[in-house]
Every structure is written in structure tokens, then in C-alpha cells.
Amino acid sequence: MRSSTVLPFILASLALPAIAQEAFTPETLTTESRIAEGPNVLVMDQSWNGPSKIDVLSADGELKMKGNIGPGTTAQMVLSRDGKTLYTASVYMERFVYGPLKAIVHEWDVASLSRKREFEIPVKLAHVESQPGLFALTEDETYLLAQNATPATSVSVIDLGAGKAIAEIPTPGCWTAIPAGPMSFTTICGDGTLARHDWAADGSFTAPKKSEKIFDADADALFANPVRAEGRLVYLSFKGNLYIVDDSGEAPVLTETLNLTDGVLGKWGPGGSEALAYNPATGKLFILMHAGAKEGSHKDPAREIWTYDLAAKKLVGRSEAHHENTLAVSKGEKPVLFAASEEGNLTRYDYAEEAGEVFLTKAGEFEGLSSFPALITTDF
Amino acid sequence: MSRFTDKIFTFIDRAAEGRIRDAARAHGRRSFLAKAGIAMLGAAAATPILPFDRRANAATPLPEDDCGYWKHCALDGNLCSTSGGSLTSCPPGSSASAVSWVGTCTNPDDNKDYLVSYNDCCGKPQVNSATFCYTSKGERPGYRMGLYNDINWCMANQDKGYHCTVSVVVGMAE
Numbered sequence: 001m002r003s004s005t006v007l008p009f010i011l012a013s014l015a016l017p018a019i020a021q022e023a024f025t026p027e028t029l030t031t032e033s034r035i036a037e038g039p040n041v042l043v044m045d046q047s048w049n050g051p052s053k054i055d056v057l058s059a060d061g062e063l064k065m066k067g068n069i070g071p072g073t074t075a076q077m078v079l080s081r082d083g084k085t086l087y088t089a090s091v092y093m094e095r096f097v098y099g100p101l102k103a104i105v106h107e108w109d110v111a112s113l114s115r116k117r118e119f120e121i122p123v124k125l126a127h128v129e130s131q132p133g134l135f136a137l138t139e140d141e142t143y144l145l146a147q148n149a150t151p152a153t154s155v156s157v158i159d160l161g162a163g164k165a166i167a168e169i170p171t172p173g174c175w176t177a178i179p180a181g182p183m184s185f186t187t188i189c190g191d192g193t194l195a196r197h198d199w200a201a202d203g204s205f206t207a208p209k210k211s212e213k214i215f216d217a218d219a220d221a222l223f224a225n226p227v228r229a230e231g232r233l234v235y236l237s238f239k240g241n242l243y244i245v246d247d248s249g250e251a252p253v254l255t256e257t258l259n260l261t262d263g264v265l266g267k268w269g270p271g272g273s274e275a276l277a278y279n280p281a282t283g284k285l286f287i288l289m290h291a292g293a294k295e296g297s298h299k300d301p302a303r304e305i306w307t308y309d310l311a312a313k314k315l316v317g318r319s320e321a322h323h324e325n326t327l328a329v330s331k332g333e334k335p336v337l338f339a340a341s342e343e344g345n346l347t348r349y350d351y352a353e354e355a356g357e358v359f360l361t362k363a364g365e366f367e368g369l370s371s372f373p374a375l376i377t378t379d380f
Numbered sequence: 381m382s383r384f385t386d387k388i389f390t391f392i393d394r395a396a397e398g399r400i401r402d403a404a405r406a407h408g409r410r411s412f413l414a415k416a417g418i419a420m421l422g423a424a425a426a427t428p429i430l431p432f433d434r435r436a437n438a439a440t441p442l443p444e445d446d447c448g449y450w451k452h453c454a455l456d457g458n459l460c461s462t463s464g465g466s467l468t469s470c471p472p473g474s475s476a477s478a479v480s481w482v483g484t485c486t487n488p489d490d491n492k493d494y495l496v497s498y499n500d501c502c503g504k505p506q507v508n509s510a511t512f513c514y515t516s517k518g519e520r521p522g523y524r525m526g527l528y529n530d531i532n533w534c535m536a537n538q539d540k541g542y543h544c545t546v547s548v549v550v551g552m553a554e
Contacts, residue, residue, distance in 0.1 A: 097541025
């Protein structure tokens with residue numbers, strides 16, 4: 001640069017501070033008090049070392065990040081019916097990866113993403129991938145049910161009013177606790193039965209009422225987490241069968257089995273951590289499916305999402321998926337689906353129905369959202 | 381979806397998917413999934429042309445650090461052999477889990493089934509560069525706890541932080 005060109009720059013830079021000082025208005029540091037209005041999707045990004053996080057995003061096509069909630073290690077979550085309160089259960093090791101441990105239930109205010117309450121629960125809480133059947137809220141929202149594993153299995157009944165566990169119900173050989181009434185739950189067992197457990201407000205409980213053998217865990221195992229449809233439990237099997245169970249009586253009863261893949265070429269089978277979702281307003285089941293299913297492929301990522309009309313007992317749609325292994329659907333009359341892949345992408349799908357056929361269309365994506373997107377839920 | 385598309389998928393699944401997944405796992409599941417679309421297209425194009433020599437394939441055993449290695453048939457976790465340990469040893473300073481899950485895996489050398497104990501190694505953080513495997517042959521949900529691989533098997537240890545997983549052959553399956 002020639003000196004004749006440099007001189008004006010030097011002069012200009014000397015003059016700048018005076019000009020800037022006159023125009024400068026200091027910025028003010030604030031903290032957002034609430035997330036933006038509108039429906040939300042909550043994605044559990046579970047950690048096995050250190051804190052987990054639950055990302056809260058707008059449920060529209062933008063999938064805009066609204067903020068997060070921070071429970072501890074191997075967190076579980078469940079949302080209240082009105083979507084205003086999120087409950088989590090997680091563990092805290094005193095030295096992050098070793099040392100004395102505490103298991104904590106947190107109550108979070110979704111609107112402000114802030115802590116409302118926390119209390120300790122028994123340290124037997126299972127350190128396990130997030131699943132809806134491992135931490136559930138009873139219908140009247142009086143109790144939380146938390147799965148324990150040492151590896152012996154049991155369920156902690158947590159009285160939300162008292163802010164403490166009131167019972168530890170042994171469930172040997174069984175897994176999950178699906179609320180089945182104000183003070184009862186259904187669990188699935190490795191001997192092919194389902195069992196109903198009841199407790200009382202004082203923490204006492206009765207012996208389980210077991211079903212007849214319903215499934216064969218060797219020949220056609222069931223995914224442990226069912227959906228509840230029209231009051232009945234719908235379980236999905238590794239080979240693509242649906243097991244409909246009535247758990248409203250003394251003991252669970254198998255009422256019907258249905259097959260998803262009859263007449264479909266390609267050895268399709270369900271796969272994923274949460275491969276099944278149900279929208280009550282339309283009566284439709286949604287299932288993550290992959291081709292070439294075989295023993296051991298039950299967690300493979302999806303190539304398609306299938307839509308099954310439960311009332312008509314009919315497959316009514318096959319739509320392209322994007323390698324997801326966790327699925328959720330909204331509750332309202334116009335379903336919106338959300339699915340997450342192992343690589344941490346969240347995909348949103350719009351639902352359309354034409355001449356009895358359902359079409360799910362990708363309408364939004366958040367790439368690289370999570371490290372381990374284990375569970376998704378919506379507040380609408 | 382058309383029958384033609386179904387046939388294409390079936391063909392790819394039978395002939396190519398196993399090889400794609402095995403190869404991809406060596407690079408970690410996430411990189412596999414990011415590239416899966418391209419890989420599947422490549423497989424669809426290449427498989428009908430190239431012969432599939434089973435003898436040649438069998439003669440090239442997979443290395444122990446590959447998720448397709450036979451002892452890892454039901455392993456969900458980080459390989460200890462890429463975390464400072466080995467196939468059968470926990471890395472220094474960690475502790476072996478007191479309890480474990482079990483897989484039944486076929487040794488391609490003698491075509492016999494062996495029981496493999498998958499012990500977690502505990503009390504340390506995970507190694508970021510470790511090979512992560514996600515295989516589930518014979519795996520079952522928590523109602524068959526001894527076959528379940530989505531849970532932290534450090535749960536019964538004093539130090540419960542999950543570090544990595546080893547594959548130890550403990551017997552022959554019946």
C-alpha cells in the first residue's frame with residue numbers, strides 16, 4: 001500500500017472513537033421469562049455421563065429452538081396432561097461417574113423452563129434408555145411410577161402430593177409400569193404374561209394378578225412399551241403383530257392379535273426404541289418399519305412409517321422415513337408426527353388423508369439436534 | 381408402494397445390507413447413518429453387477445474392533461478395545477461390572493454357537509473416539525433382563541458410570 005493511500009485511513013481511524021461514542025447506546029442484559037407461545041415438541045437427549053437435556057422446540061415446520069431443561073444422568077420424562085408440567089427422574093453421581101448416588105424427581109414449569117420442585121426417590125431407579133413405560137403418570141396425576149433395576153426389578157410408587165415414594169412393588173421378571181387405573185399398573189413379563197399390580201394410598205399393595213400366557217418372548221417378542229387405544233393396551237411384536245390387551249379387569253386379557261405385514265413383500269418388520277405411536281383422534285397407529293427384518297433387527301432405523309387403522313384393522317399408508325428409531329405423534333385431530341434418528345436429527349411429518357389412504361410428508365427437520373434422542377413427546 | 385420397489389428392497393436387504401452395515405459400523409453408527417442414503421444407492425447400483433463370492437468373504441475374518449466381529453453380535457455400547465482395554469479386559473482404572481447381559485453368537489470358523497458375556501466397565505467417562513456398536517441378535521427387552529442391552533450394567537457396582545463394554549466368551553450354547 002502506498003503512503004499516500006495509508007494517510008487517509010490513519011486519519012479516519014483517529015476520528016472513529018469520537019463518532020462511535022456519540023452514537024453508542026449500551027445494550028441491556030436480560031433473561032427471557034417465558035418461551036414463545038405455541039405448541040411444543042420436547043426431545044429427550046439422554047446422557048449416560050453427566051446431565052441429560054430436554055430440548056423444547058416449536059412444533060411448527062420451523063422447529064425453532066425455545067430452550068432446554070436439564071435433569072441428571074439417564075433421565076426419564078413424562079409430561080402432565082395439560083402440557084404445563086414436565087416430570088423427570090434421573091440420577092446424580094457425586095463425582096459424575098462414580099461415588100454416592102442420588103435419584104431425583106424434578107418438576108419443571110414448561111412455560112418458563114424452570115424448576116418448580118425436586119425431591120429424592122429410592123436409588124434403585126433404573127439407569128436405562130428413556131422409555132414411556134419406565135416413568136409414568138397416573139391418569140389423575142396423583143402418582144408417578146418409576147422403574148427400578150438392581151438388576152432385580154421393582155416399581156417405586158411416588159406420591160406427588162407428599163413428594164416421596166410410598167411403596168416399592170417387586171416385579172420380578174417383569175418390566176415397565178403402565179398406569180391402568182387410579183392406583184394400579186400393568187407390567188409385561190418374560191414368561192409371556194402380563195400382570196396387574198394395585199396399591200393403596202398408605203403404600204400397601206396386593207399380590208399381582210397375572211394373565212394367561214399371551215406371547216412368546218423367544219419366538220415373537222413384544223416391544224415393552226405399548227400405547228393405550230380406546231382403553232386397551234396395544235403391544236407391537238418384533239415380527240409385526242399387534243397384541244390387543246384389556247387390562248381393565250382383575251387380570252390382563254388378550255382380546256385380539258392383528259398382523260401388519262400380511263401380503264406385503266420385502267420382509268418388513270418394526271424397529272426402533274419407540275417404534276409405535278397412536279393418535280386417538282383419528283384412531284391411527286404409526287409404526288417405524290424396515291425391510292429385510294430378521295432376528296436382531298428390532299432396533300434398526302426406519303425406511304418407512306406405516307399407518308394402521310385400528311378400527312378398520314387395515315394398513316392404510318406407507319410413507320418414506322429418514323432412518324429414525326424413535327417416534328411420537330400429537331394427540332389432536334390433525335396428527336403431526338415427530339421422529340428422531342440415531343444421528344440426532346429430528347424430522348417432522350404432516351398428515352394427509354385421501355380416499356382412505358394416509359400420506360405422511362416430511363415438513364420440517366432439525367439436523368444434529370441431539371446426541372442421543374431417546375424419547376419425544378408433544379404438548380398438543 | 382409398488383411391488384417393483386419391494387423387490388428392489390428385498391434384493392438389497394438380502395445381498396448388500398449386511399455388508400454395508402458391517403463396514404459402516406467400523407466408522408461408528410453416526411457416520412454410517414449420515415452416509416446411509418449414499419451407501420444404499422451405491423449398493424443398489426453395484427450389487428446386480430458385481431458377483432458375491434461367499435468363500436472370499438468368509439476367508440476375510442473381521443477384526444475385533446469391527447462391530448461385525450462375531451463376538452459382538454448383541455453388543456450395544458463402546459468397544460473397550462478402542463477405549464484403552466481389550467476384547468476381554470477393562471481399561472486401566474475402571475472396574476468390571478458385577479452383572480452382565482449375555483448374547484449367543486455364532487463363530488464363523490466352526491459354525492458353533494457360543495455364550496458371550498457382555499460386561500460393562502465402570503467408573504470412568506466414555507472415550508469419545510471409541511467405536512460404538514449397536515447389534516442386537518437375540519436381545520430382548522427388560523422383561524428378559526439377562527438379554528437386555530439398553531441398560532447400564534454398571535448398576536450393581538460401587539462406581540456406576542458407564543465407560544465401555546467387553547465381549548467375553550464364557551461357554552458353548554446348547
